[in-house]
Amino acid sequence: MVKAVRIREFGAPDVMQIEDITLAAPGPGEALVRHTAIGLNYLDTYHRHGHYPMPLPSGLGVAGAGVIEAIGPGVTDLKPGDRVAYAGGPPGSYAEARIVGADRLVPVPAGVDDRIAAATLQQGITARFLLKNVFPVKAGDTILFHAAAGGLGTIACQWAKKLGATVIGTVGSDAKAAHAIAHGCDHVIVYSREDVPARVAEITGGKGVSAVYDSVGKDTFDASLRSLAMFGTFVSFGYSSGNIEAFDPNILGEAGSLSFARPRYVHYVRQRSDMLAMANDYFGLLLTKQITFEIGQTYRMDQVAQAHAAMEGRATIGSSVLVP
Numbered sequence: 488m489v490k491a492v493r494i495r496e497f498g499a500p501d502v503m504q505i506e507d508i509t510l511a512a513p514g515p516g517e518a519l520v521r522h523t524a525i526g527l528n529y530l531d532t533y534h535r536h537g538h539y540p541m542p543l544p545s546g547l548g549v550a551g552a553g554v555i556e557a558i559g560p561g562v563t564d565l566k567p568g569d570r571v572a573y574a575g576g577p578p579g580s581y582a583e584a585r586i587v588g589a590d591r592l593v594p595v596p597a598g599v600d601d602r603i604a605a606a607t608l609q610q611g612i613t614a615r616f617l618l619k620n621v622f623p624v625k626a627g628d629t630i631l632f633h634a635a636a637g638g639l640g641t642i643a644c645q646w647a648k649k650l651g652a653t654v655i656g657t658v659g660s661d662a663k664a665a666h667a668i669a670h671g672c673d674h675v676i677v678y679s680r681e682d683v684p685a686r687v688a689e690i691t692g693g694k695g696v697s698a699v700y701d702s703v704g705k706d707t708f709d710a711s712l713r714s715l716a717m718f719g720t721f722v723s724f725g726y727s728s729g730n731i732e733a734f735d736p737n738i739l740g741e742a743g744s745l746s747f748a749r750p751r752y753v754h755y756v757r758q759r760s761d762m763l764a765m766a767n768d769y770f771g772l773l774l775t776k777q778i779t780f781e782i783g784q785t786y787r788m789d790q791v792a793q794a795h796a797a798m799e800g801r802a803t804i805g806s807s808v809l810v811p
Contacts, residue, residue: 488508489510490811491585497535498536500535503547510585512559516560516561516562516589518589519555519556520555520585522552523601523605525582525605525808531548535547535795545579548580549580549609550573550609552604555567565594573592573608581791590759595770598774599773606806608766611642612769614642615768620750624650629690630699631656631714632644635654636656636663637805655673655675657683684710688714697720700722702723702727715743717744718745719743719745720745721746723747724749783804784804788810788811
C-alpha cells in the first residue's frame, strides 16, 4: 500500500484527500517509481477543477522524480536503481510511488537534485520548445514574458537572455520583480501598478516586442496584443486568469500582421527522442550553471491543499514541490 492524493469530485482544494492505494506490478513497457519529490504545476489545478475531462476518482499531478524499484517486460534502457524524472501523461504523481510508462522516464544526471528535476522538468522542456520551436528567439530580439517570476518564467527568461534577447518580464509584486531581475530579465513591469503596453513602448522606443509569451490568458490578452511590434508573434500557452474570449482574427491583421500560436506540451513530447533531447538541453544548462534555479516552496503531501491555494492565489515564487 502507498499513500496517494485522490479526488472523487471536482472543485476547491479541499476535494483532495490522501488515501491508501495498492499498486500492481509493472506491466509491459512500465516501471515502478518510488518518488523522492513530486512536481506541482498550475496544470494540476485545471485537473482538480475539471477543466480537462477525466474519469473520477482520480489521482492528481503529472510530474515526479525518484528511483526505479521494478521494471516490466520489454523495458531495456532502464533498470532498478536508476534515478529518473517524468513530466506529462496521466495524472497520478501525488503519491509515494506509482507505475509510469517507461518511455516517459528521463534519466536524471548526477549533479541535478531530485527536487529540481521533479519541479522543473516540464517547465524546462516547455521553455525549450517555446524559445526554440514556437518562436525561435535570436540575438537582438526583444520579448515580453508574463509571469516572469513563476517556475517557467524563471527558466525561460534566463534561457532567452542566453540566446541574446532583451527580456521584459511582468510580475505582480516588488518581491517578484527582484526575483525576475535576478533570473534573466533586463526590465520588469509590475502589472498591478504599471500599464504594460505603455511601459513596453517606453522600453522599446515605441517599436514593441518581437514576441509575447503569455500563460495568463484572459487578463493579459489585450495588453499582449498592444505590446507587439509589427509582424510580432503572440504565443499563448496557458490561461491562469481564464480562457481568452473568442476574437475576430482580423484584429491580428489590424494590429500589425501579427501571428498567433497556441502550443501544447503533449504535442512536443510525443516522440521519446524529442523529449530526451529537450530534457538533456535543459539539464545541460543546469549542470553548467547557465541557468540557476532554487525551489521556491516545499510542501508535505498532507499540505497539498495549501499548495494549490498558494498557486491559484499567485502567492508562489519560482517552482513548488511536494515531498512524500
